[in-house]
Amino acid sequence: MTRESKVDIPKHKNAQWQKFLSNIQMSFDKSDKAFRTHLSRIYKSRSLPFYKLSKGTKIVSKQEGITNELFQYYSEQLKVPAVNYCNEHEGQINRKYKELVNRLSALNDNIEKTSTAEITCIIKILKPKKSTGFDSVSNVIIKKLPPTYIECRYPDDWKIAKIITRNKLKSSILKCEKICPISLLATHSKLVEKLLLLRIRHWAATNRLVTPEQSGFRPKCLLPTPVLSIYQEAKNNMVANILTLALYVCKLEAMGLPQDSSLSPYLLIVFHADLTNYLGAHSCHLFGDDLCLLIKSPTMKKLGSMIDQLENEGTRVCNQVFMYSKKWKQSLNVSKTVL
Numbered sequence: 001m002t003r004e005s006k007v008d009i010p011k012h013k014n015a016q017w018q019k020f021l022s023n024i025q026m027s028f029d030k031s032d033k034a035f036r037t038h039l040s041r042i043y044k045s046r047s048l049p050f051y052k053l054s055k056g057t058k059i060v061s062k063q064e065g066i067t068n069e070l071f072q073y074y075s076e077q078l079k080v081p082a083v084n085y086c087n088e089h090e091g092q093i094n095r096k097y098k099e100l101v102n103r104l105s106a107l108n109d110n111i112e113k114t115s116t117a118e119i120t121c122i123i124k125i126l127k128p129k130k131s132t133g134f135d136s137v138s139n140v141i142i143k144k145l146p147p148t149y150i151e152c153r154y155p156d157d158w159k160i161a162k163i164i165t166r167n168k169l170k171s172s173i174l175k176c177e178k179i180c181p182i183s184l185l186a187t188h189s190k191l192v193e194k195l196l197l198l199r200i201r202h203w204a205a206t207n208r209l210v211t212p213e214q215s216g217f218r219p220k221c222l223l224p225t226p227v228l229s230i231y232q233e234a235k236n237n238m239v240a241n242i243l244t245l246a247l248y249v250c251k252l253e254a255m256g257l258p259q260d261s262s263l264s265p266y267l268l269i270v271f272h273a274d275l276t277n278y279l280g281a282h283s284c285h286l287f288g289d290d291l292c293l294l295i296k297s298p299t300m301k302k303l304g305s306m307i308d309q310l311e312n313e314g315t316r317v318c319n320q321v322f323m324y325s326k327k328w329k330q331s332l333n334v335s336k337t338v339l
Contacts, residue, residue, distance in 0.1 A: 050172050050179075052173040053173070053174060054174065055069060055175075070176060073177075074163065074181060081329070118198070119191070122191060123143060128140050133184060135157075135186040142187065158189045159189070162183070163184075164181075196263055197262050200266065204270055209273050210269060211286070213276050213285055215285070216269060216286065217265040217266050217268075226285040230246075230292055237296060242299075243306055245339065246339070247291075247292070247317060247338075248291070248336070249290070249292075250332070250336035251330050251333060265288060268289060269288060272328065278320065278324055279293065279321070280317075283295075283296075289330070297310040318339075
């Protein structure tokens with residue numbers, strides 16, 4: 001490549017980019033929001049389709065065979081696990097569960113039925129999206145319905161999710177465990193989920209089940225919240241010359257967690273709300289099931305002693321995270337769990 005070509009290529013790229021920006025601004029009347037929305041659609045990463053499935057030493061290529069293999073795999077994954085009484089943790093969990101069921105069955109408290117006022121309130125705050133779900137119903141259609149659901153029933157069809165599969169790798173031949181399942185909910189199901197979420201969120205807040213360190217799937221909490229907290233704390237430790245060990249823990253994805261579901265993510269954070277207390281007096285930041293743990297070193301005269309102490313404490317915490325995940329059957333994503 002000549003010297004002139006090396007100079008002309010960046011100029012050409014810059015000219016094409018400026019032309020693209022001017023066209024976008026003219027089309028959307030220089031609206032910043034519309035501009036960013038259009039860019040996100042252009043550069044949105046798409047999942048590659050896959051046409052073959054690897055099963056041991058065999059390759060399944062027919063659509064019917066792929067469907068059957070995926071159905072068997074996810075049916076096994078979503079099956080209620082059998083209790084292994086040889087495992088002390090599973091036996092203890094099963095006993096506690098039976099005690100709780102017996103205690104609840106003895107209570108005479110009646111569950112408050114959903115009122116038409118609750119449903120009307122949820123319908124009013126729905127976003128007026130015209131896109132429909134797999135049930136061919138959109139939020140706009142629900143908003144144009146009469147203001148009350150007279151019968152307040154929940155048909156069985158609304159309890160079923162439709163699973164679609166996405167390719168997580170850049171390959172056309174995959175294994176079942178390398179495919180990302182996404183569960184789609186009916187539009188009416190999302191409406192009923194919001195009703196349940198209001199009650200469960202009130203119950204969890206009343207009993208203080210969700211820790212303040214959790215900033216995921218909660219009102220007025222966003223992803224930048226834990227990121228800024230981690231950055232500020234690490235910066236303060238650096239200014240004070242305090243050695244800090246950061247542990248990032250990532251769980252494997254929740255199997256079939258429904259897309260656009262408001263209830264399932266909140267139940268997930270309630271399920272492991274005791275994780276911060278289990279790990280001890282360290283600075284924890286949670287966003288959903290992703291954990292960041294900051295371990296400070298004690299103040300000592302020798303740097304080597306501080307590093308050794310930090311290494312020992314980090315090893316102890318890693319073992320605790322492993323035992324917690326094993327006890328509550330929350331598999332770790334080893335490739336994304338780093339120090």
